[in-house]
Amino acid sequence: MKKSFFKFLAKMNKAILPSYSEKQLDLSKASKFQLAVIGWRYYVTTRALD
Numbered sequence: 001m002k003k004s005f006f007k008f009l010a011k012m013n014k015a016i017l018p019s020y021s022e023k024q025l026d027l028s029k030a031s032k033f034q035l036a037v038i039g040w041r042y043y044v045t046t047r048a049l050d
């Protein structure tokens with residue numbers, strides 16, 4: 001159940017949230033919001049892959 005939920009969230013993240021790796025964002029210049037989005041995407045992705 002958990003894994004399928006996180007897989008769904010990962011697909012939603014990909015569709016809705018911006019991809020900063022494609023934009024080659026420099027992490028040292030990222031805003032707090034951008035860092036939060038990166039952290040959220042990382043959290044969901046790691047849970048979906050477990």
